[in-house]
Amino acid sequence: MLYIKCPHCGWRSQNEFSYGGDATVKRPKLGKEVTDQEWDDFVYNRKSLRGKHWELWQHLSGCRQWIKVERDTATHEIFKTLKASEEIS
Amino acid sequence: MQKYSIFSLMKNAFSNHENWDLAWKDPSPKKEYDVVIIGGGGHGLATAYYLAKEHNITNVAIIEKGWIGGGNVGRNTTIIRSNYMHDDNALFSEFGMNLWRRMSQDLNYNVMFSPRGIINLAHSDAQMNVYARRGNSMRLNGIDAVLLNREQVKEIIPMADFSENVRFPIFGGLMQPSAGTARHDAVAWGYARQADSMGVDIIQNCEVTGFDVVGGKIKGVRTSRGDIKVKKIGLCVAGSTNILAEKLNMKLPIETHLLQACVSEPVKPVLDRVVTFGAGHFYISQSDKGEMVMGGDLDGYNSYAQRGNLPTLQHVLTEGIAMMPFLSKLKMLRTWGGIMDMSMDGSPIIDKTHIEGLYLNCGWCYGGFKATPASGWTFAHTIAQDRVHELNAGYNLNRFNTGYLLDEKGLGTKTWIS
Numbered sequence: 001m002l003y004i005k006c007p008h009c010g011w012r013s014q015n016e017f018s019y020g021g022d023a024t025v026k027r028p029k030l031g032k033e034v035t036d037q038e039w040d041d042f043v044y045n046r047k048s049l050r051g052k053h054w055e056l057w058q059h060l061s062g063c064r065q066w067i068k069v070e071r072d073t074a075t076h077e078i079f080k081t082l083k084a085s086e087e088i089s
Numbered sequence: 090m091q092k093y094s095i096f097s098l099m100k101n102a103f104s105n106h107e108n109w110d111l112a113w114k115d116p117s118p119k120k121e122y123d124v125v126i127i128g129g130g131g132h133g134l135a136t137a138y139y140l141a142k143e144h145n146i147t148n149v150a151i152i153e154k155g156w157i158g159g160g161n162v163g164r165n166t167t168i169i170r171s172n173y174m175h176d177d178n179a180l181f182s183e184f185g186m187n188l189w190r191r192m193s194q195d196l197n198y199n200v201m202f203s204p205r206g207i208i209n210l211a212h213s214d215a216q217m218n219v220y221a222r223r224g225n226s227m228r229l230n231g232i233d234a235v236l237l238n239r240e241q242v243k244e245i246i247p248m249a250d251f252s253e254n255v256r257f258p259i260f261g262g263l264m265q266p267s268a269g270t271a272r273h274d275a276v277a278w279g280y281a282r283q284a285d286s287m288g289v290d291i292i293q294n295c296e297v298t299g300f301d302v303v304g305g306k307i308k309g310v311r312t313s314r315g316d317i318k319v320k321k322i323g324l325c326v327a328g329s330t331n332i333l334a335e336k337l338n339m340k341l342p343i344e345t346h347l348l349q350a351c352v353s354e355p356v357k358p359v360l361d362r363v364v365t366f367g368a369g370h371f372y373i374s375q376s377d378k379g380e381m382v383m384g385g386d387l388d389g390y391n392s393y394a395q396r397g398n399l400p401t402l403q404h405v406l407t408e409g410i411a412m413m414p415f416l417s418k419l420k421m422l423r424t425w426g427g428i429m430d431m432s433m434d435g436s437p438i439i440d441k442t443h444i445e446g447l448y449l450n451c452g453w454c455y456g457g458f459k460a461t462p463a464s465g466w467t468f469a470h471t472i473a474q475d476r477v478h479e480l481n482a483g484y485n486l487n488r489f490n491t492g493y494l495l496d497e498k499g500l501g502t503k504t505w506i507s
Contacts, residue, residue: 001398015400019390021344036490044342044433044489048331050393073345074393 020056113285129153131162133325135465144473147288158277170268177483185463198279307446328428355379
């Protein structure tokens with residue numbers, strides 16, 4: 001069982017959250033020409049790191065906010081959580 | 090190589106079975122090979138076997154970080170089927186079914202292929218319509234499919250919940266009678282033994298640490314047991330695909346996820362088919378030892394852990410008990426996890442890459458085991474001829490770029506949104 005510290009609600013069990021994938025993927029800027037490759041990278045291509053991985057989770061059965069979580073994909077250890085608006089340092 | 094038969098069995102019985110040949114050797118890597126296959130799982134071993142058998146390329150090494158058959162080929166729920174709707178998937182899988190049917194004879198190794206049939210249960214009128222359409226598509230591609238109504242399903246699997254007041258009543262199901270199961274470890278060992286006998290080096294405990302790429306061409310591979318010169322490399326590393334892709338500066342439409350499976354304590358024969366729950370994600374069959382073999386959803390987040398968490402297992406087994414209530418009385422014997430190379434459209438990739446001499450075989454999601462022979466056969470063709478076969482032409486890498494996705498279920502890595 002993962003325990004995730006929601007920056008809004010505190011420690012909660014994994015059951016209350018749903019997963020949203022890699023948090024470092026950025027949508028290409030609006031209002032400019034987007035190449036096929038950029039779009040491909042945004043929609044499909046992922047690094048899927050082994051080790052520390054910043055990812056999005058939603059506290060679906062809680063405050064319903066999206067949050068950022070730094071988790072080790074090999075050990076499941078969670079290092080840090082941020083609000084969605086906070087930048088990954 | 091010693092042929093396995095009743096006669097060799099009897100002969101060895103006289104010497105207390107102490108004089109059997111080794112099934113495969115344990116060589117050290119040579120300095121140079123024609124082809125190196127990375128990954129000693131089912132697909133890698135099958136690829137090496139077909140390279141030797143179909144294309145006469147025997148100066149081949151299989152490099153495996155751990156031991157052969159220790160990854161997903163040893164961790165799956167052994168289901169073999171070709172009940173696909175899209176042509177690319179259906180024709181590929183049915184080609185594989187034909188290889189499965191003669192695999193034990195072909196490999197001189199009993200893989201215990203058991204074509205017991207698979208039933209996908211339907212729980213609404215709409216789902217029956219969808220299954221009717223899928224069944225028709227399958228039959229057009231020469232694959233057997235039978236649409237069953239509620240009474241027919243009840244006759245085959247009376248232990249399922251047919252009571253009136255259930256959340257997901259059984260309306261019927263789609264059956265592929267020729268689908269089934271096989272002994273997964275035997276598949277890996279059978280391919281390994283034959284590949285070895287034809288001159289393939291199976292090198293275990295050998296981790297790939299890097300690649301030599303010069304001018305966009307593969308020149309060699311660096312391993313924990315020395316550098317190897319080679320012009321063609323086939324990647325068959327399933328859940329580790331992204332780790333090796335990073336060493337090649339490639340980003341792929343793959344995420345590595347965790348999938349769990351479990352078996353119950355052994356019980357007397359009760360279920361002689363493979364059955365899947367249609368209102369969720371749960372599948373079950375009974376092994377020859379009597380264990381109920383079960384699996385279902387991904388844990389739902391990127392993971393390389395090869396071990397799962399309880400909430401998903403609980404969720405999956407809740408579905409199982411909804412479908413077959415007697416399961417609640419059984420004790421769990423073992424649970425385990427494997428790491429899946431989840432592609433973004435749910436279909437695999439068997440293709441060349443932008444690097445000359447680098448071939449890619451990945452993205453098998455949940456469906457890797459049944460594809461073992463067809464994947465090995467087509468991948469061997471792709472490597473040997475340096476061009477894809479028409480059977481794996483649909484499994485190209487650039488479909489994500491062109492938008493020509495092979496979205497059989499309309500789901501990729503986020504299978505839980507269904």
